[in-house]
Amino acid sequence: MNNSSNFPKKSSRRNFLRNAGLGTAAVAGTPFLSGRVAADLDPRKITKFFSSGDVILFQGDSITDAGREKKNQLANNARSFGTGYANLAASWLLEELAGKNLTIYNRGISGNKVYQLAERWEPDCLELKPNVLSILIGVNDYWHFRSGKYEGTPEIYEADFRNLLIRTKEELPDVKLVICQPFILTGTSAVDETWLKPFSAYPEIAAILAKEFNAVWVPFQEAFHKAIEIAPATYWAGDGVHPSMAGAQLMAEAWLKALT
C-alpha cells in the first residue's frame, strides 16, 4: 500500500487551522468539477488491500458506534453496525468483494476516549483477531476535557494511543493498521473556532502515530475541508462532530480510498 500522499506534508498547525472548517473564504483551491466532492471509488484498486477470509474491525467512539445494536454484536450484520461510516464502508466492501468471504465487525462505543479502548481491547479487538484494524479516536479526548468531564491532555492521548498500538502489534504482528484523522467542523451547534487551536494537537498526534506504525492514514479532516466548499458545515455534521448521512458517506468513501 502506498499512503504517503495522504500524510500531511508536515505537522503544521497552520495547515490544520486552514483545513479545519473555516469556510471558503479562508480556502485557496480550485473549483470542483460539477460540484462533486468525491472522485469515484475503484473497486479494482481496493480489492488488492484485502485477502480472502480477512477479518476487519472498526474501532472508535460514537462516530463509529452510530447507534449499533450491542446485544449480539454480529459480524456482517447491519443492525450490529449502526448507521454510520462503518456500515456504509462495510456494506460496500461486502458487496464489491463478495467473493473474498470477509468478516467485518464494528466495536465503536459512544463517548470513548483512547484509554477506554485500552480497557476493552482484549474482548473488543485482540480476541477478534483482525487482519485489518481501523481506529478513529480522539475527539472526546479533547471534548470531555473541554467540558470538564476528563483530565486528559494531548500528552496522555499520545502515550495511551502509542501503548495501545504497541500492545496490538505484539499480539497481532501482521495486522494492517488504519488510523483515522480525528476531525471537527466549526460553525456548527457544538463546535466554534475556539476549538481549533487546542484540538489540533490530537489529529497531529494521530498522524505521527500512523507514520510511526506504518498505518494507512485516513484524512477525514481534509475530506470535510473539501466538502464545505459544496455545502455548509452543518450539512456534513450538525454539531460539528457527529456526521450526517452525507458526512458518513463522505467518510466511508475517504476510508475506502485511503486503502488504494
Add this chain to the structure above:
Amino acid sequence: MNNSSNFPKKSSRRNFLRNAGLGTAAVAGTPFLSGRVAADLDPRKITKFFSSGDVILFQGDSITDAGREKKNQLANNARSFGTGYANLAASWLLEELAGKNLTIYNRGISGNKVYQLAERWEPDCLELKPNVLSILIGVNDYWHFRSGKYEGTPEIYEADFRNLLIRTKEELPDVKLVICQPFILTGTSAVDETWLKPFSAYPEIAAILAKEFNAVWVPFQEAFHKAIEIAPATYWAGDGVHPSMAGAQLMAEAWLKALT
C-alpha cells in the same frame, strides 16, 4: 429518463423462474470481470434525474423499513432511515449531490402489503409532496397469504397497487415514480423453490404497472440473479427476503443505476 432496457422483454413466467435464484446451474451467461457484481456508479449520469430541492420518498415494507426509528421520522437522518438499501442509496445521493439540497424520507413499515400502504398514504406519502416516489411492495402480499395470515391474491395486489398509483398521480401529477421489482432468493432459510411459481405473479404485475405509469423500473431480482454467481443466496439474504449488508448495497446500487 430512458429505462426501457430495464424492463423484462415480456412478462414471461419462464424468464422469471430462470432468474429467481435457481443458482448457476440453471443460468446461461458470461463470467463477471474480476468477480464483481456491479458496474461503477456514475454520479454525473444520476445527477440529471434530480432537480435542486427535490423531495424523495422511499416507501415499502420491512426491506425498506430496515429498523428505522419511527419517533421523529426525520428527513436526511440516518436513524430515521434504518440500515437498509434506502439508507445506502440516500446517503450516496446526499453526498454526491450535496449541492442539490435534496430532502429524503424513508416511510417503509415492516409487514406492509399494498393495501396497508394505501391506508397510510395521506400522511406517509401525499402530505410529504415527493417529487420522486420509490415503492417496493409485494413480498408480504404473497408471504402472508402463503402463511395463512392474509386472504390476498395477485388480482387484489394488482387492483390495490393500480388504485394507489392512480390516486398518487391525481394528487401529485408531476411526481417521478420509481417502481421496484419484488424479489425472493431460494435456497435460503424461509424461501424454497415452491415459492417460485406462485410468487412470480407479483413482480410481473409490478412490471406491468411500472410500464403503465411510465415509472422507472428497478430490476432487483435480476441484480440478485447476477449476485448469486459470486456468492450463495444466503450471503445476499439469509431468509431469502431480507437482504444482508451486501444485499442492501446491491439493491442501493441497482436503485441508483435504474435512474440513469
